[in-house]
Amino acid sequence: MAPRSRSSSASDPVKEQVAAHWDRRAPTFDEDFGHSIRTPDERAAWDRILDLVLGGRPALDALDAGCGTGFLAFELTARGHRVTGVDFAPAMIAEARRKAQERGATVRFEEGDIEQLPFAAGTFDLVISRHVLWTLPHPEAAIDEWIRLLRPSGRLVVVDSHLDPSASTGAPPPTENARTSQEYAAVGDRLPFLAGRSREQIETLLRAHGLRDVRSDPLQDLVAAQTRRMIEQGRAPTARRRYTVWGDRAPA
Numbered sequence: 001m002a003p004r005s006r007s008s009s010a011s012d013p014v015k016e017q018v019a020a021h022w023d024r025r026a027p028t029f030d031e032d033f034g035h036s037i038r039t040p041d042e043r044a045a046w047d048r049i050l051d052l053v054l055g056g057r058p059a060l061d062a063l064d065a066g067c068g069t070g071f072l073a074f075e076l077t078a079r080g081h082r083v084t085g086v087d088f089a090p091a092m093i094a095e096a097r098r099k100a101q102e103r104g105a106t107v108r109f110e111e112g113d114i115e116q117l118p119f120a121a122g123t124f125d126l127v128i129s130r131h132v133l134w135t136l137p138h139p140e141a142a143i144d145e146w147i148r149l150l151r152p153s154g155r156l157v158v159v160d161s162h163l164d165p166s167a168s169t170g171a172p173p174p175t176e177n178a179r180t181s182q183e184y185a186a187v188g189d190r191l192p193f194l195a196g197r198s199r200e201q202i203e204t205l206l207r208a209h210g211l212r213d214v215r216s217d218p219l220q221d222l223v224a225a226q227t228r229r230m231i232e233q234g235r236a237p238t239a240r241r242r243y244t245v246w247g248d249r250a251p252a
Contacts, residue, residue: 021183026091041225066132070096152252162196199243211247
C-alpha cells in the first residue's frame with residue numbers, strides 16, 4: 001500500500017491555532033515542568049514505565065505521535081528502537097532535530113498531521129503518544145489512524161492525564177498553561193478531550209476501537225517523583241491524575 005499524502009494543519013483553522021501555540025512554546029518547552037527528566041526518582045519511574053509498556057520487545061519500529069521536542073523519541077532510541085517522531089508544529093520539529101544533531105541520535109522527525117499520517121498501513125510495531133489526545137479535534141479518528149499503522153500484534157501506548165475533580169490546590173494556574181492560553185481559548189470548544197479523559201475511559205476507548213489485552217498503570221511512582229520536585233521548587237502539586245494505557249492489535 002502506498003503512503004498517504006500528508007495533510008497540513010494549514011487547511012484546518014483549529015489545527016492552525018493549536019500548532020501556533022506549540023510553535024510559540026517550542027524554544028522553552030523543555031524548561032517547563034514535566035517535559036524532561038530532572039531527578040533520579042523521575043529517571044527510575046520512566047525506566048519502569050517504558051520497561052512495562054514495551055514488554056521486553058526488542059528493536060521495534062516505533063512512531064512517537066505528537067512528539068513535540070522528542071522526549072519519548074529519544075528515550076526509545078536510547079533503548080535501541082528505530083523511531084519516527086511526527087508533530088504538526090514546525091518549531092517543535094525543528095527543536096527536536098536540533099537536539100538529535102546535538103546528541104548524535106538517529107531519529108527521523110517529520111512535520112505532519114497525526115490524525116492523518118503519510119505512512120502505509122502496518123508500518124510500525126509500536127505507536128506511542130504522550131499528552132496528545134486532548135489537543136486533537138478528532139481524537140478517536142487519531143486512534144483509528146494509529147491502529148491502522150500497527151503491524152499484527154503491534155502495540156498502541158497512550159500516556160495521558162485528566163483533572164482530578166476531588167483535588168483543589170487553591171493555587172493559581174501556571175503562567176504557561178496550554179488549556180488557558182489565548183490560542184486554546186479560541187478553539188477549546190472544538191477539542192472533545194480538552195479536559196482529558198480518565199484511565200478507565202481510555203481503556204474502554206481502546207477496546208472499542210478493536211485493541212486486545214488492554215491494560216493500564218496509574219504511574220504512581222512518576223506522580224510521587226514529580227510532586228516531590230514541585231514541592232522542593234515551591235510549586236503547588238498538580239491536580240491531574242496521570243496514567244498510561246496500552247493495548248495490542250490482533251495477531252495475523
